[in-house]
Amino acid sequence: MDALASLLEGPRARGAFLMCSLLDPPWSLRIEDEAPLTVLSMIRGGAWIVTDPGPDRVAPRELGAGDVAIFRGPRPYTVADSPDTVPQIVIHPGQVTKTPDGEVLCETLNLGVRQWGTDPNGATVMVTGTYESAGAASMRLLRALPPVVVLRRGEFDGRVLDLLSDEATRDEPAQGAVLDRLLDLVLIAALRAWFARAEAPAWYHAYADPLVGKALRLLQHNPAHGWTVASLAEAVGVSRAALAKRFADLVGEPPMAFLTEWRLSLAADLLRDSDATVENIARQVGYGSAFALSAAFKRHFGISPRDHREGVSPAELSSAG
Template identity: 80%
Template sequence: MDALASLLEGPRARGAFVMCSLLDPPWSLRIQDEAPLTVVSMIRGTAWVMTEPGGKPAAPRQLSAGDIAIFRGPDHYTVADDPATESQIYIHPGNITKTPDGEILCETLSLGTRQWGTNADGATVMVTGTYESAGAASQRLLRALPPVIVLSRGDLDTRLLDMLVDEAMKDEPAQSVVLDRLLDLVLITALRTWFARNDAPAWYHAYSDPLVGKALRLLQHNPAHGWTVASLAEAVGVSRAALARRFTDLVGEPPMSFLTEWRLALAADLLAESDATIESIARQVGYGSAFALSTAFKRHFGLSPRDHRQGATPAELSSAG
């Protein structure tokens, strides 16, 4: 598994929300759905995106036909025909659409299968694909992304966008599965382009290092192995001190810290997606017992494996206590 493949294992679309918006100016959408990842593809017309990283407004960025924007949640943002247009429609969690006064608009703005907006022949057409949840193993990916990535038409193969748009208008058997796979392909293609640039995080390029890249793959492919820095260095063919220094320089954390995070992320995903016992999952990811996994899991995530499997959050447990 290469760097990008391992990163994308988490945010794999499963029943993702896909919708085609058809709008006439003036229009402004305030996105407050807090989804971890959203892909917006401009099909016709132009739009402006406004983000607020850290609560501070960033410079507006324009999207033209063929461009793609990838938004990293849970921050709120605005997409509008003009930066000066006041927000008219608010998108809440669960893709509930409301006016500023709270009136629900989902049915009012429906224009057919996976289509909504103000005009079926609107000057602006864009397709939105929303990943409403992301696995724990994808947190490294989400941390690597800025609040918004904008890729121009010339950076991408637009054939995938054409297929996504075409399928979004259909309502055939297994349609949601087809849309999930197409959305994944659009996301992977876009991120592969972005990560190939110099602004990709340093650890991403570490996979191309002959020593550290091999070490990373060994850890990710064999999390259940009883790795130590010494055994990892021996497998790579370098001294313990040399590997520890180079790994930390390129990845940003020591080998065993990386391994711990990877093991716990895999455990979190297995807990959420399988019926395997905690003891079995512990063995799969390199812990000697359910107790050892539970101790490390609670220290890292702030809740027990059992609570995580039941869908609880640290905040909910704190308030309940």
């Protein structure tokens, strides 16, 4: 498993929301859906991306046909025909579409199978794929991304974008599964290109280091093993001190800190995606008992494994207390 593959284990489309928007200027969409990750593919025409004021705000970005934008949520943003166009439509959580005054528009703007907008022959066509949840193991990926990533048509393999646009409005057997896989491919193609740039985080390049890269893969492939820095160093063929320093320099944290986060992230995803007991999950990710996992889990995430499995957030627990 390479760096990008391991990071993409979390944001894998499973019943992702996918829609083809057909619009005529002037148009402006205010996105407040709180989704952790969204992929927008421009098929025809153009658009502008405007982020909200704040420390992460970026200058308005223009998209042309064939470009892809990746949005890291949950902060709102606007996509419009011009940076100056006032939002006419607001996308809320659950992909509920309303006017700024609160009028529901979902049926009004329905143009057919996964088609939505103001004009079936609109000058602007874009396909949007929304990952409405992301696994805990993907948080390192999400933290690495800026609020908006823009890839131009020539910067990534656009063949998958052509396939996605062709399939987006079909209604064939297992079409949802086909679209999920194509959406993943568009995301991977775009992220592969972005991570190859200089702005990729330093830890990403650590996977290419012959020593640290091997250590990272050993930890990720074998989280249940009773790793120590000494045993890890022995496995990669260097001294304990040499590995500890090089690992911290390239990854940004000590080996055991990386392992702890990885184990707990895997546990969080297993709690949501499987019926395995906490005891069984504890053994899978390298904890000796359910009690040990529960204690570490609560320190890291602020909630117990049971509350996490039931979808309770730390904020909800605080307000209830």
